[in-house]
Amino acid sequence: MRDFSQDLSQLSINTATVRKQWPLDRIIDECARRGIRAIAPWRDQVAAVGLDAIARQLRSTGTRLSGYCRGGFFPAKDATGLRAALDDNRRALDEAKTLDAPCLVLVVGSLPGALDGQPAHRDIARARAEVRDGIAATLEHARSLGLPLAIEPLHPMQAAERACINTLEQALDLCDELDPARSGALGVAVDLYHVWWDPKLAQQIARAGRERLLAFHVCDWLTPTRDLLNDRGMMGDGVIELQRARAWMEAAGYAGHAEVEIFSDHWWAQPGGLVLDTCIERYRTVV
């Protein structure tokens, strides 16, 4: 297993982790001056500063991306909504290309309207079929750009609102269906917060293999967890066996970044510098 204690070369910060503290240009500078050489930004953060400005700043600071957040949310209430979702995913891919991202992360969506508390229907099988079709359609553009799609299985507690793909096995079944040649154009983002509980995690990481393992996200699961969305823990503060899971990833051939992604009202209330410094310390010691 790679030694993370000596340098920060494999650390990436998902910029949602300090999104309440700073705009993206400040985040990039704060990361760069600490020796953090990779980030995973969100589209709204990029848009707030400007795509071209961010692309220039990434180059000037020598900052790479570990992924771009995000595409997905394919299911919609009607055909017009489905087309709009496909168009939006094409634009996300184009932005990811401009930023030289290694993959576009897909939060695939689920019951349309559920995120606003008004699900248009309850047919999760229909949502899953629409996700399959949406990824298939988006995959063509992704191949043409050489920009892989990374399906992120989300925790089952997000199954109604954010993603109807909820296990690594389910995501990999879809990869096998849509990219049987394992071309590298389609794979998964393994976020331990979402999948740590899965009794088939080790088996499915091994199944995924190098071609399908496109991203690796870390944080921690707190006991108790007080909120379904914004109570993620800092690595080392919870119950996820981070190093065991990283060993599985690397045994399967993964050689990319460990991306820290913490949605947390607690950490959003801390000074941004403290959050980044803590991420660095925990990356060295417990990831």
Added chain:
Amino acid sequence: MRDFSQDLSQLSINTATVRKQWPLDRIIDECARRGIRAIAPWRDQVAAVGLDAIARQLRSTGTRLSGYCRGGFFPAKDATGLRAALDDNRRALDEAKTLDAPCLVLVVGSLPGALDGQPAHRDIARARAEVRDGIAATLEHARSLGLPLAIEPLHPMQAAERACINTLEQALDLCDELDPARSGALGVAVDLYHVWWDPKLAQQIARAGRERLLAFHVCDWLTPTRDLLNDRGMMGDGVIELQRARAWMEAAGYAGHAEVEIFSDHWWAQPGGLVLDTCIERYRTVV
């Protein structure tokens, strides 16, 4: 599929649903006078009134059990704790026998201490091994009493604190290991709140079959869900396709009760009679 609109013969009330409103003897009377002929009580509720008194009241009111809650919580910090857990499960089985329960529901436990926010370790694989051994040891007493054990897979958001068995597939793998003959002594409790999201739900219900399908619990998943434990919805108020899932259960041979189990700060704050009347109405129309 059975017609639930005409009579209440297949309705059971898990007594946690109105535990804040009434003690168990009152719950039994309130159910009986509404024509509800089955309940699933919790051990603490039984103990508060007295085991023999409850057994007599069940007989005098013609009330049957759809299950007894609960055994489990096998993993412990040390060998003394493990032995205590096994002893407690024997007592739970004896109580279930006294009450003529059709099964003892197992919430199997997970990381010891996590429920109190102080996990003794983070090794969920160890917890899973201890659960397997604990069920194996308990199964002997269960067989001698003719009292089946029903493993309840809990939602992955409860994986750290309450149950490290989190999918129906995982529970059935354990059934196959410990009771390969499908003797009926070991099976599962399918609580749709915990498993509704599972892309393999239909497949695994079919796999379980009549011998393994020992209980069927219903409520609903709300969007948004505001609490990981006590924000379950009344049937019809959320996104679970209850009738579709019941059809899968019945196609697999299940012919038992639909047990309403709602942990909800909202419903606990309503008058108990209103809660039971609403359960009856929803049982007739959406379950």
